[in-house]
Amino acid sequence: GQNIDQPTEMTATEGAIVQINCTYQTSGFNGLFWYQQHAGEAPTFLSYNVLDGLEEKGRFSSFLSRSKGYSYLLLKELQMKDSASYLCAVRDSGNTPLVFGKGTRLSVIA
Amino acid sequence: DTGVSQNPRHKITKRGQNVTFRCDPISEHNRLYWYRQTLGQGPEFLTYFQNEAQLEKSRLLSDRFSAERPKGSFSTLEIQRTEQGDSAMYLCASSLVQGLGYTFGSGTRLTVV
Numbered sequence: 001g002q003n004i005d006q007p008t009e010m011t012a013t014e015g016a017i018v019q020i021n022c023t024y025q026t027s028g029f030n031g032l033f034w035y036q037q038h039a040g041e042a043p044t045f046l047s048y049n050v051l052d053g054l055e056e057k058g059r060f061s062s063f064l065s066r067s068k069g070y071s072y073l074l075l076k077e078l079q080m081k082d083s084a085s086y087l088c089a090v091r092d093s094g095n096t097p098l099v100f101g102k103g104t105r106l107s108v109i110a
Numbered sequence: 111d112t113g114v115s116q117n118p119r120h121k122i123t124k125r126g127q128n129v130t131f132r133c134d135p136i137s138e139h140n141r142l143y144w145y146r147q148t149l150g151q152g153p154e155f156l157t158y159f160q161n162e163a164q165l166e167k168s169r170l171l172s173d174r175f176s177a178e179r180p181k182g183s184f185s186t187l188e189i190q191r192t193e194q195g196d197s198a199m200y201l202c203a204s205s206l207v208q209g210l211g212y213t214f215g216s217g218t219r220l221t222v223v
Contacts, residue, residue, distance in 0.1 A: 008150075033211050042114075042201065042214035043153065087152050095207060097143055097166065100152035 002026045004101035006088050011107045012078055020073045020104045022088035033098060034062050034073045035087040043087055047073070075106075083108045114215035116202050122221045123192055130188045131218045135204030142185050143212060144177055145201040146170065153201055159185060160207065192222045 003025045012018040024032070031050040035043035049055055049064035049071060061074040073086055085105045089098040115134040123129050135142045140161050145153035156175070157167045161182035171177075174192075179185040189196055199219050203212035 004152075031210075035211075042216045044214070045211040048210050089152075097155045097158050098212065099155065100145075102150070102152045105150075 002090070002092060002099045004088055004090055004099060006086075006101045006104045008102070009105045009107070011109060012075075014078055014080060014108055014110050016078050017074065017076050018078060018106065020075075020086050020088075020106065022071045022073070022101060024069050024071070024088070024090045024101075026069075026090050026092040026099070028093035029066060029090065030093050030095070031091040032062075032064055032071050033089040033091070034060075034071075035089065035100075037085045037087060037103065039084070046086075078108050080108050080110070082106065114202055114204050114213050116200075116215035116218050118218055119216065120219050120221075122223060125194060125222055126191055128188065128190045129192060129220065130186050131200055131202075131220075132184060132186050133202030133204075133215060134184045135202070136213055139204035139206055139209070139213070140182065141205045141207055141209075142179055143203045143205075144185070144187050145203065147199045147201055147217070148197075156187075189220075192220075194222045196220060197222045 006022045034046040037043040047062035054063045059076045064071045085103040087103045088101040117132045143158040144156040147153045159179040174190045177187045199217045201217045203214045205212045
């Protein structure tokens with residue numbers, strides 16, 4: 001089976017740094033994705049990791065440890081517009097459809 | 111390219127009625143996916159196509175659900191004899207076979223009353 005866990009909710013202060021964790025248990029592994037979803041809108045692609053390590057893209061970074069089945073999304077210099085749900089998704093093998101976690105709802109407060 | 115387009119954006123229907131949703135993917139994308147999302151949850155996989163072939167169906171997709179992608183272009187998702195539990199956002203996404211990640215449409219929000 002497949003299991004993807006992430007915290008349900010997080011709150012952070014504008015200008016701060018927040019780390020959203022994701023752990024996964026899948027039969028195989030062929031990539032981990034992070035998506036951002038604002039309320040009532042479609043998910044939008046943020047990052048992709050397939051090898052261990054950190055991928056940095058502007059204020060957002062994503063880390064992967066395949067041996068630990070663990071990833072995190074790091075958001076720096078938080079802005080109010082970063083208030084959204086952040087979805088962790090895993091491709092377990094080949095080019096199979098993504099399996100999504102339940103999402104982490106991030107609230108950025110002043 | 112205008113991205114992935116889904117119609118209608120909202121649909122309210124009475125229990126027991128049939129509904130059909132349409133998804134127009136990005137034109138060069140040969141894969142098309144349907145997901146369902148309820149409030150506070152992540153998207154749940156329903157089915158996907160590569161060109162016109164339906165490659166996989168989730169066990170979430172009961173026999174009341176059917177999806178087609180004639181000619182490998184747009185896709186339709188039909189729900190027969192709708193139930194209140196079918197109320198959800200239905201998301202369509204498309205990708206290239208070897209592409210990274212998906213491009214999602216804005217979804218169709220179904221409310222069954």
